[in-house]
Amino acid sequence: MERKTASDFDPEVLVLFDAYVHGAIDRRGFLSKASRYAAGGMTAAMLLDALNPRFAEAQHIARDDTRIRTEYVAFPSPQGNPVTKGYLVRPATAKGKLPGVLVVHENRGLNPHIEDIARRVALEQFIAFAPDALAPVGGYPGDEDAARQLFPKLDQAKTREDFVAAAAFVKSLPDCTGKVGVVGFCWGGSTANMLATRLPDLGAAVPFYGGQAAAEDVARIKAPLLVHYAENDQRINAGWPAYETALKANGVPYAMHMYPGTQHGFNNDTTPRYDEAAAKLAWQRTIAFFNKHLRG
Numbered sequence: 001m002e003r004k005t006a007s008d009f010d011p012e013v014l015v016l017f018d019a020y021v022h023g024a025i026d027r028r029g030f031l032s033k034a035s036r037y038a039a040g041g042m043t044a045a046m047l048l049d050a051l052n053p054r055f056a057e058a059q060h061i062a063r064d065d066t067r068i069r070t071e072y073v074a075f076p077s078p079q080g081n082p083v084t085k086g087y088l089v090r091p092a093t094a095k096g097k098l099p100g101v102l103v104v105h106e107n108r109g110l111n112p113h114i115e116d117i118a119r120r121v122a123l124e125q126f127i128a129f130a131p132d133a134l135a136p137v138g139g140y141p142g143d144e145d146a147a148r149q150l151f152p153k154l155d156q157a158k159t160r161e162d163f164v165a166a167a168a169f170v171k172s173l174p175d176c177t178g179k180v181g182v183v184g185f186c187w188g189g190s191t192a193n194m195l196a197t198r199l200p201d202l203g204a205a206v207p208f209y210g211g212q213a214a215a216e217d218v219a220r221i222k223a224p225l226l227v228h229y230a231e232n233d234q235r236i237n238a239g240w241p242a243y244e245t246a247l248k249a250n251g252v253p254y255a256m257h258m259y260p261g262t263q264h265g266f267n268n269d270t271t272p273r274y275d276e277a278a279a280k281l282a283w284q285r286t287i288a289f290f291n292k293h294l295r296g
Contacts, residue, residue, distance in 0.1 A: 004050050004272045006263050010037045011232070014273065017051045018235065018264055022107065022186075023148060053144060053270035055112040060269075061119035067092050068122050075131070075169035080161035085139060086131035087115050089122035090175070099179040099203065099294035100127040100170035102195070104163065104188030106268075108147035109134035113270045114185075121183070124287050126294070127176050131166040133159050151187075163191055164198050171201075179203045179294040181223075183286060184210055185267060189228075196221045204293035206286050209236050209264050212243035218250050225254040226289045228282045230262040257285065 006014060013034055020030040027048070034044040042050075063070065069090045077084050087110060091098070101121050105114040110132035121128035134140050136158075137150050171180050181204035184192035189210015196205040197213050202223040209230050213221070225247070229237055240256070247254050259266060259278035266275040267282060 006273050006275070008272065009047070009051070013037050013047060013051075014232075014263055017048075017273075018233075020048075021148070021265075022235075023152065027145065051272055053111070053113060053268070055116075055270050058113065058270040058274075059116050061116055061123065063115075063119075065119065068119055070119070075166055077158075077162045077165035080158045080165055081136040081155070083136045084131065084162055084165070085135035086110070086129050086166060086169075087118055089118045089128040089130075091122055091125055094125065094175070097175050097177045098125055098127050099181065099290070100129060100173065100176045101290060101294075102163070102167055102170060102180065102182040102184075103128055103130040104182060104184030104191045105130065105133070106185050106265075107151050107187040108144050109140035109150070111140050111144070111147065113268060114188075117183075117185075120283075124290075126290065127170060127173060129166060129170045131163060133162065135162075160191075160194060160198075163195060167195060167199055167202070177294075181205065181290050181294050183290075184208065186210060186265065193225075196223050196225060199223070204290055206289060208267055208282070209233055211236060212239040215242055215246040218243070218246035218252060221247075221250065221252045224289075224293055225252065226285060227254060227256040228267070228286075229256065229258045230264050230266050230278075231258055231260050232262065233264040236264060257282065 016033050019025045031044040038044050069092050071088050073088050075084050103118045118128040118130040182192045182195050183206040185208045189207035192205045192207040193213040197217040197220045200222050205223050206226045208228045262275045262278045263273040265273040267279045
């Protein structure tokens with residue numbers, strides 16, 4: 001099927017897809033509600049197929065790229081789950097120690113897209129580590145629908161501790177400078193905001209369209225924040241005014257960018273919600289932010 005963009009879909013279909021992706025409706029609910037927008041030979045099932053990720057087509061960095069070294073590792077999480085796993089990516093020819101960056105996935109676990117993001121981060125001369133929240137329930141299952149069904153089975157309190165532990169793991173690596181930042185997307189964006197409240201030594205946090213930290217927790221944030229939002233994302237954006245008020249009240253350094261005309265998930269280049277111009281600009285800003293705050 002020809003690859004489509006967000007403009008090829010009725011805005012209401014995108015709203016339905018967002019609800020489906022985040023568990024507000026199931027597959028049957030999406031197909032039932034989307035059927036009224038199916039036209040021109042497209043069925044509701046075809047609409048869903050067109051919106052679903054195409055990992056191979058969007059891959060930037062091959063798994064066996066000789067510029068990087070990759071491995072799957074377990075890490076200790078004393079307050080979290082007994083089973084953990086993450087994807088560790090290093091530049092192959094790094095000279096000296098490097099800062100670390102946690103790469104936090106959406107609500108589907110460590111899928112091929114997030115692994116590709118980790119490889120992109122490593123090529124910017126960082127140690128990239130992408131933990132899999134689904135490790136305690138068997139890991140990313142290779143299917144997005146199955147991954148979404150596994151997510152509610154997680155003990156969220158223990159999952160949060162796993163990501164706190166993951167940051168400590170990266171910081172402790174012999175080839176890490178001890179400076180660690182975090183970038184996360186959707187659920188991972190919420191996790192990036194959470195980690196900023198939990199880690200007083202976090203170097204930088206970059207949440208992409210993630211839920212905000214509770215106002216009462218903002219006083220604990222010491223890291224600078226770079227916040228990316230999509231314009232057409234009412235569900236997430238509704239929490240920004242209160243978050244900004246709390247950030248200002250507590251003197252937290254931050255910058256927020258809202259990208260005109262974009263949808264939730266605009267950085268994810270495996271789906272039609274991807275916006276190339278916005279994603280490239282957000283990525284440039286992200287790497288510049290990490291270079292500023294994690295080096296030296």
